Amino acid sequence: MNHFFVTVGLIVHYVAYNGTCLAAIIIGINEDGSVDLALFTSMKNVNGDKNFGMQFHQNIAYDEEKKPGTFHNINICAESWE
Ligand SMILES: [Zn+2]
Numbered sequence: 001m002n003h004f005f006v007t008v009g010l011i012v013h014y015v016a017y018n019g020t021c022l023a024a025i026i027i028g029i030n031e032d033g034s035v036d037l038a039l040f041t042s043m044k045n046v047n048g049d050k051n052f053g054m055q056f057h058q059n060i061a062y063d064e065e066k067k068p069g070t071f072h073n074i075n076i077c078a079e080s081w082e
Contacts, residue, residue, distance in 0.1 A: 004062075004073050006035065012071045014039045014060065019068060021077055027056075034059040037071060 006012075006026060013021035014037055028036035036058045043052055063070035 011074060012037070013066075013074050013077055014057065014071050015063075015066050015068050016041070017068050019066070020044075021066070021074075024057075024071060028058075030059060032059075034061050035071060036060070 006029060008026055008029065010026045012024050012026060012035075014024040016022050022039050022041055024037040024039035026035045027038050030036070037056070037060055039055050039057060041052055041055065060069070060071050062072060064072050064076060066072060066076075
């Protein structure tokens with residue numbers, strides 16, 4: 001794992017059930033190294049209109065393999081625009 005500082009308020013990616021990265025903010029850090037997240041969905045990433053908006057997820061593990069239900073550093077996914 002690359003060295004990665006986490007703190008409350010940091011923006012990270014949460015991986016949705018379909019593998020899509022969603023914007024999330026760390027709102028808590030747990031003793032086991034997992035985090036609690038407030039995350040934001042867009043219409044194309046959810047099943048139906050009712051899930052659109054903000055969600056809260058607890059005890060989310062870090063995973064650079066981007067398995068659904070985990071979080072990672074957004075720099076892994078950042079693209080260079082020219
Ligand atoms: Zn990502």
